Amino acid sequence: MSRIIGTVSRGLRCPIINEGDDLESIVIDSVIEASKEGNFSIQDKDIVAVTESIVARAQGNYASIDQIAEDIRQKFNDETVGVIFPIFSRNRFSNCLRGIARGSKKIVLMLSYPSDEVGNHLISLDALDEKGVNPWTDTLTETEFRELFGYQKHTFTGVDYIEYYKELIAAEGAECEVIFSQKPKTILSYTKNILTCDIHTRYRTKRILEQNGAEKVYTLDDVLSKSVDGSGFNEQYGLLGSNKSTDDGVKLFPRNSQETVDNIQRKLKELTGKQVEVMVYGDGAFKDPVGKIWELADPVVSPAYTSGLEGTPNEVKLKYLADNNFSDLRGAQLEEAIKKHIDSKADDLTGLMEAQGTTPRKLTDLIGSLSDLTSGSGDKGTPIVFIQGYFDNFTN
Numbered sequence: 166m167s168r169i170i171g172t173v174s175r176g177l178r179c180p181i182i183n184e185g186d187d188l189e190s191i192v193i194d195s196v197i198e199a200s201k202e203g204n205f206s207i208q209d210k211d212i213v214a215v216t217e218s219i220v221a222r223a224q225g226n227y228a229s230i231d232q233i234a235e236d237i238r239q240k241f242n243d244e245t246v247g248v249i250f251p252i253f254s255r256n257r258f259s260n261c262l263r264g265i266a267r268g269s270k271k272i273v274l275m276l277s278y279p280s281d282e283v284g285n286h287l288i289s290l291d292a293l294d295e296k297g298v299n300p301w302t303d304t305l306t307e308t309e310f311r312e313l314f315g316y317q318k319h320t321f322t323g324v325d326y327i328e329y330y331k332e333l334i335a336a337e338g339a340e341c342e343v344i345f346s347q348k349p350k351t352i353l354s355y356t357k358n359i360l361t362c363d364i365h366t367r368y369r370t371k372r373i374l375e376q377n378g379a380e381k382v383y384t385l386d387d388v389l390s391k392s393v394d395g396s397g398f399n400e401q402y403g404l405l406g407s408n409k410s411t412d413d414g415v416k417l418f419p420r421n422s423q424e425t426v427d428n429i430q431r432k433l434k435e436l437t438g439k440q441v442e443v444m445v446y447g448d449g450a451f452k453d454p455v456g457k458i459w460e461l462a463d464p465v466v467s468p469a470y471t472s473g474l475e476g477t478p479n480e481v482k483l484k485y486l487a488d489n490n491f492s493d494l495r496g497a498q499l500e501e502a503i504k505k506h507i508d509s510k511a512d513d514l515t516g517l518m519e520a521q522g523t524t525p526r527k528l529t530d531l532i533g534s535l536s537d538l539t540s541g542s543g544d545k546g547t548p549i550v551f552i553q554g555y556f557d558n559f560t561n
Contacts, residue, residue: 172554174539176547184225189428195549209440212552213429214536217447219548220419226397228389229414233264236393240383247352249275250363253285253326257462260409262330266337273355274330278345282363284458288314300347307343320456349373364405364464405464406447422469430471444470449534466533474528
C-alpha cells in the first residue's frame with residue numbers, strides 16, 4: 166500500500182455567521198487557513214461540506230410565528246384544521262405548531278403511534294403488545310390512550326409530547342382535540358381541511374386524503390413557500406427543514422444553495438488549481454439504537470452539491486475477495502491480486518456477490534451523514550467539514 170491513512174474528516178471552525186456575511190469567502194478562507202494550520206494540501210476530489218444552518222443564516226432566511234400564522238389563516242380561513250403526523254421535537258416543530266395554532270380556531274391534532282416517522286416513540290412496541298393494540302387498525306382518543314398507556318416521557322428529552330403540544334396550542338388561543346392513528350383517512354371523520362406534517366411520506370399522505378374526500382390538503386412545504394409579510398421562505402421546502410431560532414421564530418432551510426456550492430468550487434479551483442467537490446448538508450441519515458430516532462428530520466440530507474458527488478458507491482468487499490476469490494493467497498500476493506481486481510472491476514456491480522454488504526446509498530447521503538456526525542449539533546463550532554480520501558480505495 167502506498168499510504169496508511171485513508172479517509173479523513175476534519176471539522177473546521179469559522180466565525181459566527183450572521184445575516185449578510187459573505188459566506189463563500191468565509192468558507193474558502195477557512196479551508197485554506199486550515200490546510201496551513203493542519204499542514205495538509207488541498208487535492209482533487211477533496212470535499213468541502215457546509216452545514217445548511219450557516220447558509221440560511223447568511224441569507225437571513227427567517228420567519229416569525231406571526232408570519233406562519235398569517236399563511237395558515239390565508240390557507241384555511243376559520244376552518245377546523247387537522248394537523249396530522251407531526252414529529253415529536255421541540256427544536257423542529259414547537260414554533261411551527263405555535264404558528265399553526267395562532268392562525269387557527271380549532272386544531273384536531275392526530276399523532277402517529279407508537280412513534281413519529283423519524284423514530285421518536287410515545288410508547289414501546291412491547292406496551293402495544295401488552296395491551297393488544299394495533300396502531301394500523303385502532304384509532305384512540307386522548308382519554309383512551311391515557312387509560313391504556315398513562316403518561317410517559319421521551320427517553321432523552323424527558324418531555325411528554327402529547328401534553329407539551331396541547332399546551333402550545335392552548336397558549337395560542339386555539340381549541341385542541343387529540344387523537345391517535347396511523348391511517349391518514351382517520352382525520353376525515355373530524356375535518357376535511359388538513360395540514361399534513363410528515364416529511365418523507367407527505368406525498369403519499371396527501372394523495373390518500375385527496376382520494377378520500379378531503380377539501381383542502383396542504384403539506385409543510387406549502388407553508389412559507391413564498392414570502393408572507395416580508396418573511397423568509399423556501400420555494401421548494403417551505404417549513405420543512407426549519408429549526409427554532411428564537412422564542413418567536415424559525416430559521417428556514419436555505420434557498421439557492423446550488424449557486425453557493427458552485428461558486429465555492431469555482432473560486433477554490435481558481436485559488437488552488439484543484440477540483441474540490443462542495444455540498445450543503447443538514448441532518449444525517451442514520452438510526453440511534455437507544456433512542457430509536459432515525460435522525461433525518463430535514464427533507465433531504467443535502468439540498469445542493471456539485472456534480473462530482475452524484476451517484477452511489479461502486480465498491481467490492483475486500484473480505485469477500487480474500488475469503489473467496491483469493492482464499493489461497495496470503496501477504497503481498499493477496500494484496501496484489503485484490504488491487505488488480507479493484508482496478509478491473511465493472512462500472513456497475515449491482516447484484517454481484519463481491520459487492521454484497523457494501524452500502525447502496527447516495528454519495529450525498531453518506532457524506533452528509535459523515536459530515537453531520539463530524540460537526541455535531543451542539544457547541545463544537547465546526548460548521549464546515551473538510552473530507553479527504555473519500556474516493557480512494559485499496560489501490561491508492
